[in-house]
Every structure is written in structure tokens, then in C-alpha cells.
Amino acid sequence: MNPPKKAVALISGGLDSMLAAKAVMEQGVHVEGINFFTGFCVEGHTHAIRKRDGDKPKRNNALWVAEQLGVKLHIIDIIEEYKQVLLNPKHGYGANLNPCLDCKIFMVNKAKQWILENGFDFIITGEVVGQRPMSQRKQLMPIVAAESGADDLLVRPLSAQNLPPTLPERMGWISREKLFDFSGRSRKPQMQLAANYGFTDYAQPAGGCCFLTDASYSQKLTDLWRFRGKRDYELDDIMLLKVGRHLRPRPHFKMIIAREDGESRFMSGYKSEFVSLNCASCRGPLVLIDGETSEEDLQLAAAILARYGQGREAETVEVTLRSRQGEERNITVKPLTPEQIPAEWFL
Amino acid sequence: MISDETAIPNSQGDSVLNLRRLLCPLPVIRTQDKIKTLRPGDRLTVQCTDPGVMHDIPAWCRINGHQVLDARQTGDEYVIVIQVHA
Numbered sequence: 001m002n003p004p005k006k007a008v009a010l011i012s013g014g015l016d017s018m019l020a021a022k023a024v025m026e027q028g029v030h031v032e033g034i035n036f037f038t039g040f041c042v043e044g045h046t047h048a049i050r051k052r053d054g055d056k057p058k059r060n061n062a063l064w065v066a067e068q069l070g071v072k073l074h075i076i077d078i079i080e081e082y083k084q085v086l087l088n089p090k091h092g093y094g095a096n097l098n099p100c101l102d103c104k105i106f107m108v109n110k111a112k113q114w115i116l117e118n119g120f121d122f123i124i125t126g127e128v129v130g131q132r133p134m135s136q137r138k139q140l141m142p143i144v145a146a147e148s149g150a151d152d153l154l155v156r157p158l159s160a161q162n163l164p165p166t167l168p169e170r171m172g173w174i175s176r177e178k179l180f181d182f183s184g185r186s187r188k189p190q191m192q193l194a195a196n197y198g199f200t201d202y203a204q205p206a207g208g209c210c211f212l213t214d215a216s217y218s219q220k221l222t223d224l225w226r227f228r229g230k231r232d233y234e235l236d237d238i239m240l241l242k243v244g245r246h247l248r249p250r251p252h253f254k255m256i257i258a259r260e261d262g263e264s265r266f267m268s269g270y271k272s273e274f275v276s277l278n279c280a281s282c283r284g285p286l287v288l289i290d291g292e293t294s295e296e297d298l299q300l301a302a303a304i305l306a307r308y309g310q311g312r313e314a315e316t317v318e319v320t321l322r323s324r325q326g327e328e329r330n331i332t333v334k335p336l337t338p339e340q341i342p343a344e345w346f347l
Numbered sequence: 348m349i350s351d352e353t354a355i356p357n358s359q360g361d362s363v364l365n366l367r368r369l370l371c372p373l374p375v376i377r378t379q380d381k382i383k384t385l386r387p388g389d390r391l392t393v394q395c396t397d398p399g400v401m402h403d404i405p406a407w408c409r410i411n412g413h414q415v416l417d418a419r420q421t422g423d424e425y426v427i428v429i430q431v432h433a
Contacts, residue, residue: 037372060372060399063406072411077376239370265423269368 005173006030007155008115009124010107011073012209013061015202016126016158019193021069023157024124027174031124033073034114035062036107038082039238040211061203068199078110079235086212087231091143096218098210100132101140108148115153122153122168128190129159129183138162138183158182158190211242220246220347227251227291236270240288243267246347247304253291254347255301257308260285272324277305280330281318284309299333306335361390367424371399375407378429382413387433390416395425404429 009021011033025031066073085106089099104127111123129138141163145154152167160169160179169176182189194202211217220241225231227248243263244256258264264286270276274288275298287305289298298321306317312335322328364381366374374395381391393404398420404427405415412432419426 035372037376041372060375060403060406062372063375063403063410066410067406070410073407075372075376075379075407077373 004028004030005122005168006032006115006120007122007124007168008032008034008074008111008118008120009071010111010126011035011062011065012126013063013065013203014126014209015187015190015194015199016128016131017124018065018069018126018199018202019190019197020124020126020157021065021071022197022199023179023193024155024174025069025071027178029174031069031071032120033062033066033069033071034111035073035075036078036082036110037075038103038210039079039235040082040086042209042211064203074114076110076114078106081110082106083233094213096213096215097221098212098218100213101143103210104144105147108144108150108154112148112150112153121173122155122166123150124155124157126158127156129156129162131183131185155179158193211238216347217241223248223254223347227254236273240267240270240290244285244288245308247341247345248347249300249304249345250291250297253289253293253297253301255304256288256290257305258285258287271322272326275324276322277302278320278322279306279309279311279317280320282309282311282314284311284317299331302331303333303336304341306333307338307341309335311335361392361428363392363394365394366400367394367396369395370397371403374400375403378404379407379411382411382429382431385431387431389431391429391431393427393429395427396423398425400425400427 007024007029009017009031011017011021021031021033063073085099085102089102091101094100108123115123129141145151155166155168156163157179159182160176161181162183165176168174224237240256243266244258246254246256248254258267267286267288270288274290275293277287278284284305285308287301289301302319305319306312309317311317316332317335318330318332320328320330362381362385364377366377374393374397378393385391401418405418408415408429414430415427416430417428
């Protein structure tokens with residue numbers, strides 16, 4: 001008797017990839033999951049940072065899905081390699097800085113490498129024809145298969161009957177008749193299939209898992225590149241874009257103002273990397289300064305900070321300035337009023 | 348990157364991974380990668396500051412067959428002791 005075929009499923013933590021993996025498992029294939037961490041995943045980070053999300057389960061949905069399916073999950077750090085995908089996307093961006101098609105090609109290519117290294121037979125994704133405007137249009141699906149190098153080892157169980165038969169189908173490793181013909185943006189077929197499989201709890205129905213699809217985040221990343229004079233980033237840069245209010249009062253410096261205690265606690269880990277400010281005479285948020293500042297700039301930053309502290313109505317507020325080396329000094333400022341902070345300073 | 352990430356053995360010879368200030372899923376990834384270098388029965392202690400690890404690392408251990416011997420919060424830190432699957 002031949003050993004069961006083995007497939008790796010790209011598990012995002014959402015419903016579609018969960019159903020796609022399950023559909024193939026139901027046919028007796030040994031399935032394991034793979035999840036790629038780009039640094040832009042919404043998963044985890046912000047939930048962990050922000051205190052007001054404290055009542056939400058701090059779970060990683062990809063891990064949770066793997067546990068529901070009873071499969072192993074391999075989480076791969078692709079932060080460094082992903083830079084080339086984001087900075088130079090061959091197929092361009094979506095509505096914001098989301099290089100969805102290049103991203104999908106890159107991840108399927110990584111999965112192809114993984115199956116070769118680990119003795120697996122084919123790849124599963126949860127793609128559905130016509131579900132996403134950029135990466136899941138029917139005419140683009142062959143591009144993902146071809147440019148990733150996965151070719152006909154790439155199976156999309158939810159839309160398989162709308163696509164040419166893949167090698168696993170032609171070889172009889174899996175039955176095409178037991179796969180599906182989902183298409184379009186409706187979620188009803190997926191929800192019905194989830195019910196058939198007995199899945200009652202699952203993460204976001206579709207999308208929303210990448211910060212690069214977010215207009216505000218993309219604007220902050222564009223600002224970072226513009227004022228640094230180069231399109232590049234480190235993990236800490238993209239982490240800090242996820243937290244706080246970002247204000248650029250002057251072209252040469254930006255303020256990151258914590259919005260609550262969880263963010264202040266997280267940002268305090270960066271005090272040795274940035275000049276930082278906090279209110280000394282009242283409660284208030286932590287502020288990090290990105291850029292080089294003059295004394296006049298620091299006075300302005302302190303007055304802005306004071307507007308976000310509990311002394312915003314006071315005549316003056318004492319603010320502590322801290323250098324990257326930890327040297328502290330206090331200055332006294334008059335808090336700015338909301339009207340004195342132009343809307344265009346906010347990123 | 349801003350992290351105290353280090354790996355050192357403790358007095359019992361077990362591996363200790365300092366993952367303070369890393370946010371999930373990075374503590375899970377570092378734990379996963381470290382365990383690949385260990386032998387069955389070895390123990391790994393991970394020290395973290397992201398509360399998410401209290402869910403994610405035990406979940407990762409369950410699906411991969413490793414045993415969580417201890418998971419506790421001490422102040423702002425979370426310490427998880429794992430025994431590698433035999």
C-alpha cells in the first residue's frame with residue numbers, strides 16, 4: 001500500500017485556508033500548515049501592545065486553525081526576504097501599499113521550496129476565484145502558479161472545479177469531484193462548508209490580515225520613506241508605525257505619541273533609540289521623537305505632548321526630555337490647544 | 348532589532364531563550380527554531396514579555412507534540428518551560 005500523499009497548506013488564520021486544508025485532509029492526504037510572517041501581519045502584535053484590546057483573545061489565528069484541524073504548523077520568518085516584495089513589486093500595488101499578487105507568488109514560491117526540502121507532494125491555498133480584486137482574479141491565478149514555480153502542484157480546493165486540473169487531481173491523489181467550484185465575493189458557500197465541517201468559530205471571514213492594505217498605515221510608511229530619503233525599513237520601523245499617533249510638525253522630525261498605557265509600555269523599550277518625552281507634572285503619554293531636533297523643536301514637541309496629557313487645561317506643564325543616553329532635564333511649556341495643531345501634521 | 352534575544356544554558360544545562368520584548372509570533376518562531384536544534388527530552392525555558400505567548404507557545408507545543416512543563420507570569424514577564432517531544 002502506498003503511503004498517503006503529503007501536502008502543505010498555506011494557513012493564514014482565516015476561514016478559506018482552513019476550509020481548503022480540511023477539504024484535502026478529508027481525502028486522506030497528510031496535511032501540514034505553513035504560515036509566513038512578513039512583519040506586516042495584523043495578527044498578534046497590536047493585540048499584544050494595546051491594552052484596550054485586552055478583552056480580546058490574544059491568540060494567533062494560524063496556530064488556532066492548525067489546532068482545530070489537528071495539523072502541525074510551521075511558522076516562517078520572512079521579514080528580510082519580504083522587503084524585496086514590498087519595495088519592488090513586479091505587478092505593482094493595490095489600493096494602498098499592498099503588493100498582493102507579488103506577495104502571493106512569493107509565498108507560494110516559498111512553499112514550493114519547502115515541499116522540496118521536506119518531501120511533500122503538493123501545495124494547498126485557500127484562494128477563491130474572483131474573491132479579491134487584485135490577487136484572486138481568474139486570469140491571475142495561472143500567473144501565481146507559473147511565476148511561483150509551483151505550476152500544477154498548486155491546488156486551490158475551494159475553486160478547483162473552475163480551474164484546470166492539477167497534477168494531484170490528474171494523478172488521482174485527490175478527487176476533483178470532491179473539491180469545490182466557489183467563485184466571487186459571496187461568503188455564503190464558505191460559511192455553509194464551515195457548518196458542514198462543524199466549524200462554528202473562525203477568524204475574520206476575508207481580508208484584513210495585512211497592515212499594507214490599510215490606507216493610514218500605508219501613508220505612514222510612505223512618509224517614513226520620504227523623510228528618510230530612501231525606501232527601506234527595519235522591523236522596528238514597521239512595528240512603530242502600528243502604534244501611537246504619528247505627527248510630523250516639522251519636515252525633519254516626527255512625534256509618536258502613545259495612545260494608552262499598553263502603547264507607552266511598548267514604546268518605552270525604544271528609549272535608547274529615540275529622544276523621548278513625558279509629562280513630569282501630570283499624567284500623560286510617552287512620546288518618541290524620530291529625527292534630529294533643535295531646542296525650539298523640543299519646545300514645540302513638549303507643548304504638543306502637554307496637549308495630550310492630563311494637564312492640557314493647565315496654564316503650564318512640566319515635561320521631561322530624555323536623550324538616547326538617558327540624560328534627563330525638565331522644561332516648562334504651555335500646552336497647545338487642539339486648534340493650534342494643524343490637521344496636516346497628523347499622518 | 349530591539350530585543351534582548353539570547354540563548355544560554357541554565358545551571359541544569361537546559362537551554363534558556365531570552366525573548367523579552369519580542370512580540371508574537373516572533374517568540375513562537377524563535378522557540379520553534381530553537382527546538383529544532385534540541386534533542387528529544389531536552390528542556391527549553393523561554394522568557395518573554397508579550398502576554399500573547401501564554402496562549403501561542405502552548406498552542407504551538409500542543410500541535411507539535413511538545414510538553415509544556417510550566418507556564419507562569421512573574422511581574423511583567425512570562426516564563427514557559429518546554430520539554431522536547433521524545
